[in-house]
Amino acid sequence: MKRRIVIIATFLFLLGLLGLWGCGSPSSDYKSTEHEQSGLKYEKSMELLYAENFSVDYYEGGYKILTTIPNEREYLIVPEGKEAPENLSEAMEVIKRPIEDIYLVASAVMDMFSELDGLDTISFSGRQADDWYIEKAKEAMENGDMIYAGKYSQPDYELIVSKGCKVAIENTMIFHSPQVIEKLEDFNIPVMVEYSSYENHPLGRVEWIKFFAALIGKEEQAEEIFDRQSDILNKVISDKKTGKTVGFFFITSNGLAQIRRPSDYIPKIINLAGGKYIFDQFGDDDSKKSTMNIQIEEFYNAGKDADYLIYNSSIDGGVDSIDELIEKCQVLSDFKAVKEKNVWCTTSDMYQQSMSVGYLTEDIHNMLEGKSEDDMHYLFPLR
Secondary structure: OHHHHHHHHHHHHHHHHHOOOOOOOOOHHHHHHHOHHHOOOEEEEOOOOOOOOEEEEEEHHHEEEEEEOOOOEEEEEEOOOOOOOOOOOOOOEEEEOOOOOEEEOOHHHHHHHHHOOOHHHEEEEOOOHHHOOOHHHHHHHHOOOOEEOOOOOOOOHHHHHHOOOOOEEEOHHHHHOHHHHHHHHHOOOOEEEOOHHHOOOHHHHHOHHHHHHHHHOOHHHHHHHHHHHHHHHHHHHOOOOOOOEEEEEEEOOOOOEEEEOOOOHHHHHHHHOOOEEOOOOOOOOOOOOOEEEEOHHHHHHHHOOOOEEEEOOOOOOOOOOHHHHHHHOHHHHHOHHHHOOOEEEEOOOOOOOOOOHHHHHHHHHHHHOOOOHHHOOOEEEOO
16 A cells, blocks of 8 residues: 555656646746756746647747647747757747748638738738638738749749748648658648647637747737637627527538538527437547537438537528528428527628627527618528
8 A cells, every 4th residue: 555655656746747747837936947057047838828739938038949839849949140040959940030921721710810910021921812811811812912922732932932031830731641741841830730630629729829929929919809809709608598498500512511510619608598408319539620510410310409400601602581591401490499480590791700609699698689681690581
């Protein structure tokens, strides 16, 4: 027995040394010694309330280390006019300020840069001008301040290299084309992957604005923007639960119903808004996918008694009426929400509006409370 206690105590002691015991990221003591061999002196870490998949650490002299936790990549941000310390880890990516000529592929991040007034740091887009619903991004491309440089799997290497691209910002789709990461890094272009979709709490997605704010030096603005969305959401979730059920879905071209997995942020927003996601009986897997396709019979059995339906327009541009929706899926005519005309549709720009979590939660709450469409940002009723 004594031997077992000694083993457990030793194990917990070692966990403490490694910064793995308890919640959150490694302790400040660990951070202070982690990079001291390179001469970096740790000062503090960014305080995060919800996000769990990145960290930002500050060091003397204006140096920062940004870390994306799922793939354990570290990026040293070097202040303008200074050099990177010697003896850095070979795995450390070095990005010198000023940060400019970014190749932005992760569409969810464009809204963050737009909110930060940081679009002037982006020179290359992974989408064409017509593909953007973010007006400032569309205008920048139409004015020539931002140019199309190929989608994530087929970058225009010659263009982005010749124009001095400093960093490429991708989403997790890039892992389907690992050769692109290798080639960009061969050209000394660091590749950042944003993992906002991995966050458990909807506000964790919004909090990723702080990561990119640290990249371009706009942390104060990011705090203000995040606080606004947080205040909106917290005001909504302080109200009582309505007990009403909501189905969020899309009808695919091959006649399947695409729904959100219970772990996705949309079902969580529905629950926070005072409703209950009606497809929560469908399990999750370890794929990190936000959606799943189910047969129409399963869709009917699970969703026919939903109090409200929300059609996801982000893929096919949406529908304009209940009749048009029924044309896509005949069984919907038997759904309670359709009979009672409690059917809504998302606006086409919702997917790209990554900073909209507070407003979307407020919209769903207003829908459940029977308020007018005039009070909505990203939802409109189908008649």
